[in-house]
Amino acid sequence: MSAEGAGTLRLADDLFVVRLPGEANVVAHTGADGALLVDGASAGASDALMKAVASLPGGGPVHTIFNTHWHPEQTGSNERLGQAGKTIIAHENTRLWLTTDVTWPWNGQRFNRLPKIAQPNKTFYTTGTLEPAPSTGTASRRSLGIRYGHIPDAAHTDGDMYVYFPEQNVLAVGDAVSGQGWPVVDWATGGWIGGIVGGLQRLQTLANEETRIVPGRGPVLGLSDLKAQHEMYGTIYDRLAQLLNKGRGPTEAVDARPTKEFDAQMGNSDEFVRRAFESLWAYLSPDA
């Protein structure tokens, strides 16, 4: 899809990507009982997000939100929704990260834990399916069958999850897939380059040629994009693993330019290569 940047993208009569300036993608599913979101923007954009969702065709107040992972770009509406008694669904690992302060070792950035009311109130370990409440009528049947699951490869964090809308054939994947530029490899909370490769492979099994795949950032992708990314990150993974096996360090990995044929299209990769290499220490080093 060509539409990039801010604005709302319609995927189906009842399914949208809401893009606020500078914010991560939010997928909004509308129905007579209100809206279901995949991710909730940052706290500073939460007001604007709620307004944008309420003004969607068929839109209304949010009844359910998924957190695709714990980062503040995704969980900024949790507090208001939790206070309003709404359902906040996430992988159990995501809930755990939100109960503790996190500091990124590579730049000292600190993330404070969320108040209890803002933490996910419905968690899972493997997969789940949304069922309408028994007392509700046809309205909630629209969200019947929405499936979700853990992406256990840990591409971005160890709590990555997808949400699949079968009726619309739309797969929301959060930051497990980057639609725009090099990804952040958050190895402090479990992400790693091998997980990027594994996740891209796994997600291909959940999609077909017609599936629209919504990443955390950037334009909507298709199955061919996942295949191309899988090949690219597989190549980079092999190069970094070889450097690790030769006893090289992150700076030497950057100097070796393991992404050189992709940089023209993808941009400067120094940060990505450094984080990706460091992530191998956690997963591949015998003494890690």
Ligand SMILES: [Zn+2]
């Ligand atoms: Zn993230």
